[in-house]
Each structure stands twice: as structure tokens, then as C-alpha cells.
Amino acid sequence: xxxxYIETKEDAKSQNENNINNExxxxxxxxxxxxxxxxxxxxxxxxxxLQASEITYKENYHQNQIIIDLNSxxxxxxxxxxxxxxxxxxxxxxVIHQLNETQLIVTTSKIQALKIEEQDGNILLKVxxxxxxxxxIIVIDAxxxxxxxxxxxGEIKExxxxxxxxxxxxxxxxxxxxIQVYATREDDTFFELQERVExxxxxxxxxxISIHINSVSGNASASGxxxxxxxxxxxxxxxxxxxxxxxxxxxxxTRNRGIxxxxxxxxxx
Numbered sequence: 001x002x003x004x005y006i007e008t009k010e011d012a013k014s015q016n017e018n019n020i021n022n023e024x025x026x027x028x029x030x031x032x033x034x035x036x037x038x039x040x041x042x043x044x045x046x047x048x049x050l051q052a053s054e055i056t057y058k059e060n061y062h063q064n065q066i067i068i069d070l071n072s073x074x075x076x077x078x079x080x081x082x083x084x085x086x087x088x089x090x091x092x093x094x095v096i097h098q099l100n101e102t103q104l105i106v107t108t109s110k111i112q113a114l115k116i117e118e119q120d121g122n123i124l125l126k127v128x129x130x131x132x133x134x135x136x137i138i139v140i141d142a143x144x145x146x147x148x149x150x151x152x153x154g155e156i157k158e159x160x161x162x163x164x165x166x167x168x169x170x171x172x173x174x175x176x177x178x179i180q181v182y183a184t185r186e187d188d189t190f191f192e193l194q195e196r197v198e199x200x201x202x203x204x205x206x207x208x209i210s211i212h213i214n215s216v217s218g219n220a221s222a223s224g225x226x227x228x229x230x231x232x233x234x235x236x237x238x239x240x241x242x243x244x245x246x247x248x249x250x251x252x253x254t255r256n257r258g259i260x261x262x263x264x265x266x267x268x269x
Contacts, residue, residue: 032077033095040089042106042125047077052118055125059113061182066106066114068125074102089127111182111202131204134180138173139200141210141266142166142183146190151215158213163188165211193265200266207240210266224255230267237267 034043044050050070057068075097084092089112094105106114106127113133115126130137142162144150150158166183173181182203184196191199200208216222225248229241241259249256 030077030079032074033093035085035090035093037085037087037089040112040127042090042093042104042127044123044125046121047074047123050074050123052116052123055116055123057114057116061111062186064108064111066108066112066127068104068106068114070102070104072102073097073100078102111199113180129204130180130182136179137203137205138179138181138207138209139203139205140166140169140173140181140183141196141200141208142185143210143212144190145185146188148190151213153215158215159188161213162211169209169211194269196266197269201269208267209244210264224257225249225252226257227259228262228264228267229259230263231261 032045032047034045035041036043047070049072054071055068056071057066059066078095078097080095080097082092082094086092088109091107091109094107096103096105104125106125108127111130112127113130115124115128115133117124117126142159142165144159144162146159148159150162152158163185167186170181170183170186173179182199182205184191184199196210214226225245227241227245227248229237231237238259238261245256245259248254
């Protein structure tokens with residue numbers, strides 16, 4: 001028998017990319033720092049005294065960065081510098097030494113989380129999707145921002161009230177160790193509706209909640225609390241909207257304007 005194998009340019013390109021993603025990249029031929037593309041894992045090897053329990057980090061999700069503090073000086077092992085990868089998952093790793101401490105700044109291609117494991121004397125810094133790390137995820141969206149004030153009343157701007165409420169909700173949720181919370185904005189910045197949607201869809205949250213305040217010109221009697229939801233093939237959106245509405249009205253004592261099905265852009269997409 002004879003066989004004929006045909007490889008197109010696209011096949012070759014795809015294979016090359018797979019090889020890059022699957023190989024172990026050793027920075028500056030260092031025996032102490034490497035990156036496993038297939039698993040999106042940074043490997044710290046033979047760093048004397050380094051314990052996984054001593055490593056702290058911050059997921060700076062608005063900048064697609066994870067800032068990792070080794071909390072000791074490892075300049076004898078790791079050379080300072082920026083190491084570009086341009087791979088899916090991790091784009092670059094920067095090593096910084098300052099104030100007798102070593103820090104790794106990991107820039108990712110999208111919003112990611114970090115898992116730290118210890119294996120065979122090595123420290124594994126695994127870059128994963130938020131849903132692979134956290135069991136309960138909520139995105140809080142403060143409507144409007146910056147040049148878009150929302151509705152106004154004198155000097156009062158909706159964007160400011162939305163943000164104040166959002167920040168308070170985020171603060172409360174952060175106090176629960178079982179919940180990971182993300183905010184579309186944390187200050188007076190503006191994001192298009194599509195940007196808010198893309199932000200949330202990267203994270204794949206269990207709940208998406210957008211905070212707004214409405215007003216009706218010339219109708220001083222209009223007041224109360226209402227909750228909008230998008231119709232779906234199951235009843236989860238409506239069920240949760242009902243829970244939120246009942247809790248808010250009970251807590252605030254406001255007029256119950258009920259729940260309303262509406263295909264608002266951010267909740268629909």
C-alpha cells in the first residue's frame with residue numbers, strides 16, 4: 001500500500017502554533033524559570049526557601065494582569081526583564097526586583113485567574129479561566145460613566161450614584177470568601193455597552209447585575225424600585241429578578257414597581 005499526505009500552508013502554520021503552545025519555554029536558558037504553553041503554567045524551580053504558601057498575588061483584571069509577589073529577594077535566581085511570549089493565555093512575563101523583593105507581572109490575553117500549586121519541589125503558577133478557579137462568580141455593572149452622566153437632577157448625576165452603589169455591593173460581596181466579584185468599572189470611566197458585554201462574557205459569571213437609576217421629567221409622583229430581566233429558555237433570570245425585587249422593596253420600603261421583562265443590551269448579550 002502507498003499513502004499520500006498533503007499539507008497546506010494553513011496546516012503547517014497551525015502545527016507550528018501548536019508546537020509553540022505545547023513547548024516548554026525556558027527564559028534565558030534559566031533552570032529556575034520556565035513556561036509550559038500547553039497548560040499556561042509558569043514553573044519556578046529550585047528557588048531555595050520559596051514556599052507556595054508565602055506567595056501573594058493580585059488579579060488586576062482591568063489591565064489583564066496578574067501581579068505575583070514572591071515576598072523575598074530571588075534576584076540571585078531570576079534575571080530582571082520583560083519576556084514576551086505572544087501566546088494564547090499568557091502574552092508576557094516581567095520579572096522585577098525592588099525593595100529586596102521579587103515580583104512577577106504576568107500579562108494575559110484576556111481576563112484570567114491564578115492557581116498556585118507545589119509539585120515535586122517546584123512552584124506551579126497556573127493561569128486559568130476564572131470559572132476554573134471560582135465556584136461562584138458575579139459581575140456588577142455600574143451604568144454610565146465619564147462623559148455619559150445618565151439621568152440628572154440638579155448637580156446629582158446618575159453615573160455617580162450607580163458607582164457608589166456598585167462599590168458598596170462589591171465591598172459586601174468581597175467579604176464572602178465563597179464569591180468572586182468583578183466590576184465593569186471602579187471609577188468615573190466610560191465603557192460602551194458592547195465593552196461591558198465582552199468584559200462579562202470573558203469571565204463567564206453566574207450572575208450579571210447592572211445598576212441604574214431612572215427618572216421621569218415633570219412627574220414628581222414617579223418613584224419606587226424595579227428590576228428588569230431578559231427572557232430566557234428557562235426561568236432563572238425571572239426567578240432571580242423576583243428575589244432581588246422583593247429584597248430591595250422590603251429593605252428600602254420603596255414603592256414596588258415590580259419586575260419587567262426587557263431585552264436591554266447588557267442583559268440580553
